[in-house]
Amino acid sequence: MVRGCAPPEEPSCWSSESAGKESDEMMEAKDGQASWLGTNGYGSRREEDGVCHDDSATPVRANTVDELHSLQRKPQVVEDRHRLQLQSISASLASMTCGIGPKLIKGDPARKKEMVGKAVTHHQHHITVPTITVSDSDLKFTHVLYNLSPSELYEHAIKYEKGSFITSSGALATLSGAKTGRSPRDKRVVKDETTDDLWWGKGSPNIEMDEHTFLINRERAVDYLNSLDKVFVNDQFLNWDPNNRIKVRIISARAYHSLFMHNMCIRPTYEELENFGEPDFTIYNAGQFPCNRYTHYMTSSTSIDINLKRREMVILGTQYAGEMKKGLFSVMHYLMPKKQILSLHSGCNMGRGGDVALFFGLSGTGKTTLSTDRNRILIGDDEHCWSDNGISNIEGGCYAKCIDLSQEKEPDIWDAIKFGTVLENVVFDEHSREVDYTEKSVTENTRAAYPIEYIANAKIPCVGPHPKNVILLACDAFGVLPPVSKLSHAQTMYHFISGYTALVAGTEDGIKEPQATFSACFGAAFIMLHPTRYAAMLADKMKKHGATGWLVNTGWIGGSYGVGERISLAYTRKIIDAIHSGELLDTSYKKTDVFGLDIPRKVEGVPSELLDPINTWEDKDSYKLTLLKLADLFKRNFKVFADYKNGGVSDLADEIAAAGPNFLF
Ligand SMILES: Nc1ncnc2c1ncn2[C@@H]1O[C@H](COP(=O)(O)OP(=O)(O)OP(=O)(O)O)[C@@H](O)[C@H]1O
Ligand SMILES: O=C([O-])CC(=O)C(=O)O
Ligand SMILES: [Ca+2]
Ligand SMILES: [Mn+2]
Structure with missing residues (x-):
C-alpha cells in the first residue's frame, strides 16, 4: 500500500492507525492461547465450522480491483x-x-x-x-x-513520453529530442x-x-x-x-x-x-x-x-x-542590475570557516564539477546574484555534465543521480538499466538535473557572505595558459570581459569539437546589458570586499588539443584547495611572457613542472607560436571593448586594456 488511508467517508477503523493497533493486539495475544482462538474479530482465526480460514490478515473492504486502487490514494x-x-x-x-x-x-x-x-x-x-x-x-x-510531485511526473513521463525510463539508480532517463543543446x-x-x-x-x-x-x-x-x-x-x-x-x-x-x-x-x-x-x-x-x-x-x-x-x-x-x-x-x-545586484554565470561554494569562492567559466569549464567539493558547502553550481548582502543562488538545483562521469572522480554528483533526478540523453543497458556515462551516441552533452539538496553538503537556504576568491575558469584547448595564475584587479576585469575558453563539444547546438571562444562575462549568450556594465559592478564589489582573482586553466597541458591532454581533475582540485586555504596568497611567483600572468612556483600536491606550460611542451617553438596566436586572438577580441565608451568603466578602461597580453607581433 502506498498510503494506508481510507476515504474520509469511511469509518475510522479503516485508518492505518487502528490497523496498527490491531497488530499490537495480535502480538500480545500470542502469549495467551485463549484470546488467540475463538475471537471473531479481524486478525484472528475462526474455526467454528471446523475449517481453518486463511483470513488471519485484515480483509480488504473492496469489491473490485478499481475500488481497491481508489483506497490507495489520499484525495x-x-x-x-x-x-x-x-x-x-x-x-x-x-x-x-x-x-x-x-x-x-x-x-x-x-x-x-x-x-x-x-x-x-x-x-x-x-x-x-x-x-x-x-x-x-x-x-x-x-x-x-x-506542480505535480516527482513521482507523478515520473508516471506521466514513462506512460506518455517515448524514451523515458527509470535507470538502475532511480533517476529518470529521458530524451530531449532533435536538439541536445x-x-x-x-x-x-x-x-x-x-x-x-x-x-x-x-x-x-x-x-x-x-x-x-x-x-x-x-x-x-x-x-x-x-x-x-x-x-x-x-x-x-x-x-x-x-x-x-x-x-x-x-x-x-x-x-x-x-x-x-x-x-x-x-x-x-x-x-x-x-x-x-x-x-x-x-x-x-x-x-x-x-x-x-x-x-x-x-x-x-x-x-x-x-x-x-x-x-x-x-x-x-x-x-x-x-x-x-x-x-x-x-x-x-x-x-537584477536594475537593483544594483550583479548576476553571475558562476558556481559558488563556502568553506567551513565561511570563506566564499565564485567559479566563473563558460560551459564545460568546471563550474559544477569544482563547486561540488566534499570539503566545502555548495551554495550553487551555475547562476548567482551578488548584492550588498552577499551571494545568493538563483536556482534550486544543479545541472551537471555527465559525459565520462565516474563515482571515483565526482562522488557527490554520482550520488545525486537518484530518484527524482532527470538524466538527459544518456545511454543505458536495456535490461539492467545501468547508465554508460562514456557513451556519446545521442550526444556528448549528456546532463543530470537534480535538486540542490541532493548534494549532501548543500547550504540551504543557498546564500552566503561576500566572496573572498573569484576564480575564472578557462578550458584552454591551446594548452598555453598556466594551470593557475594570480590576477591583479585589472587582469581580473580583462579576463572577465574577455571570457575565454575552448568551448567543449555539444552544449551549443552544432559544436562538435573544442574551439577557442570568447564570451563576455563568461556568459555572453545570457547577458542583456553591455558587458562593461557587469564588469564595472564586479570590479566595484571585488574592491569593496577585498576579493582576489585567479585564472585556472582546466584545459590542456603538454600541447594543444590533439597533442596534449586535459589536466587531471585531481590536480585541478589540488590547485583549487590551495586557493581556498590561502596557501597561494603567500607563496612565491614568477611572471610569464606575453600574458604577464603571475604563476606560483609551488602548489601542494601538484608537480611543479606542470605549473609553467612551457615545461610540458616538447616542441618549444610550437609553444611560443601557439602562445602568440592565442594572445593575438585575445587582442582582436578585446578591441571592441577597449573602444567602447559608454559602459561606465571609462576611467578603468585603459588600465584594463593594458592588463591583457603585451607583445609585438
Ligand atoms: N581538470 C578538470 N577540471 C574540471 N573539470 C574537468 C577537468 N577534467 C575533466 N573535467 C570534466 O569537464 C566537465 C566540466 O563540466 P561542468 O559540468 O563542471 O561544466 P560547467 O562549467 O558547470 O558548465 P555548464 O555551464 O554548461 O553547466 C566535467 O565533465 C568534468 O568531469
Ligand atoms: O544551458 C545549458 O544548456 C547548460 C549550461 O549550463 C550552459 O551552457 O552554460
Ligand atoms: Ca554546470
Ligand atoms: Mn551554465
Whole structure:
C-alpha cells in the first residue's frame, strides 16, 4: 500500500492507525492461547465450522480491483483557492485574438474514466469561462497538472513520453529530442521603448524581434498548448535572496520539462504556494511544435523569444530543457542590475570557516564539477546574484555534465543521480538499466538535473557572505595558459570581459569539437546589458570586499588539443584547495611572457613542472607560436571593448586594456 488511508467517508477503523493497533493486539495475544482462538474479530482465526480460514490478515473492504486502487490514494482537499489558481492559469493561457483563456480542469485526464460513478468534482476542479462558442477548441477542457510531485511526473513521463525510463539508480532517463543543446542563434528579444538600455548589435546575444512577431509566436505556442489534453504548470521561485526573489510560471507539454524545472527552480513550500498569486514571469514551452518559418525574423523552425515588457518567454521548435533555465537566467541578467545586484554565470561554494569562492567559466569549464567539493558547502553550481548582502543562488538545483562521469572522480554528483533526478540523453543497458556515462551516441552533452539538496553538503537556504576568491575558469584547448595564475584587479576585469575558453563539444547546438571562444562575462549568450556594465559592478564589489582573482586553466597541458591532454581533475582540485586555504596568497611567483600572468612556483600536491606550460611542451617553438596566436586572438577580441565608451568603466578602461597580453607581433 502506498498510503494506508481510507476515504474520509469511511469509518475510522479503516485508518492505518487502528490497523496498527490491531497488530499490537495480535502480538500480545500470542502469549495467551485463549484470546488467540475463538475471537471473531479481524486478525484472528475462526474455526467454528471446523475449517481453518486463511483470513488471519485484515480483509480488504473492496469489491473490485478499481475500488481497491481508489483506497490507495489520499484525495486532495479541494478548496476555493484552487479555483483562483485555475483562473490565473486560464488567464496565462488566454489567446490574444479571442482574449479569453481555455476551460480548465485540474487533474489527470487519464483518471476521468476511473472517476465515473465517483464524485468527480471532489477530485477534479474546473473553471469555465462564460463565452459564446466560436471554435471547436472552445468546446473542450484542458487538464492542468499543477506542480505535480516527482513521482507523478515520473508516471506521466514513462506512460506518455517515448524514451523515458527509470535507470538502475532511480533517476529518470529521458530524451530531449532533435536538439541536445541550446540554440543561441534562434534566441530573439523584443525591442521596444523599454529596452533601450539593452546590448544590441555586434557581439550581442540579443537578436531583435518586434512585438507583433512575438505575439504571433506566442499565439502559436498558446494555441498548441490549448489544443492538448493536458498541460503541466509549475509555479516556482528564482533567487534565494528573499528580497529579490521572483515568481515564475512554466507552462509545458511534457512531464520531462515539468520535472526539470521542478528540480532547477526553487520549490515553494505548501504555504508559499497558497499565497503565490500571479507570476512575475511566464514561460510558454511549446517545444514540440515548430515556429512558422514564414514568420518575420525566423531563420529556422526553432525560436526562443523573450518579451521583457510582457514578462513572457515563448519556446517553439526545441525541447532542450536548458533553454528554460538559461532563458530565465537572461531575464535575471536584466532585472537584477536594475537593483544594483550583479548576476553571475558562476558556481559558488563556502568553506567551513565561511570563506566564499565564485567559479566563473563558460560551459564545460568546471563550474559544477569544482563547486561540488566534499570539503566545502555548495551554495550553487551555475547562476548567482551578488548584492550588498552577499551571494545568493538563483536556482534550486544543479545541472551537471555527465559525459565520462565516474563515482571515483565526482562522488557527490554520482550520488545525486537518484530518484527524482532527470538524466538527459544518456545511454543505458536495456535490461539492467545501468547508465554508460562514456557513451556519446545521442550526444556528448549528456546532463543530470537534480535538486540542490541532493548534494549532501548543500547550504540551504543557498546564500552566503561576500566572496573572498573569484576564480575564472578557462578550458584552454591551446594548452598555453598556466594551470593557475594570480590576477591583479585589472587582469581580473580583462579576463572577465574577455571570457575565454575552448568551448567543449555539444552544449551549443552544432559544436562538435573544442574551439577557442570568447564570451563576455563568461556568459555572453545570457547577458542583456553591455558587458562593461557587469564588469564595472564586479570590479566595484571585488574592491569593496577585498576579493582576489585567479585564472585556472582546466584545459590542456603538454600541447594543444590533439597533442596534449586535459589536466587531471585531481590536480585541478589540488590547485583549487590551495586557493581556498590561502596557501597561494603567500607563496612565491614568477611572471610569464606575453600574458604577464603571475604563476606560483609551488602548489601542494601538484608537480611543479606542470605549473609553467612551457615545461610540458616538447616542441618549444610550437609553444611560443601557439602562445602568440592565442594572445593575438585575445587582442582582436578585446578591441571592441577597449573602444567602447559608454559602459561606465571609462576611467578603468585603459588600465584594463593594458592588463591583457603585451607583445609585438
Ligand atoms: N581538470 C578538470 N577540471 C574540471 N573539470 C574537468 C577537468 N577534467 C575533466 N573535467 C570534466 O569537464 C566537465 C566540466 O563540466 P561542468 O559540468 O563542471 O561544466 P560547467 O562549467 O558547470 O558548465 P555548464 O555551464 O554548461 O553547466 C566535467 O565533465 C568534468 O568531469
Ligand atoms: O544551458 C545549458 O544548456 C547548460 C549550461 O549550463 C550552459 O551552457 O552554460
Ligand atoms: Ca554546470
Ligand atoms: Mn551554465
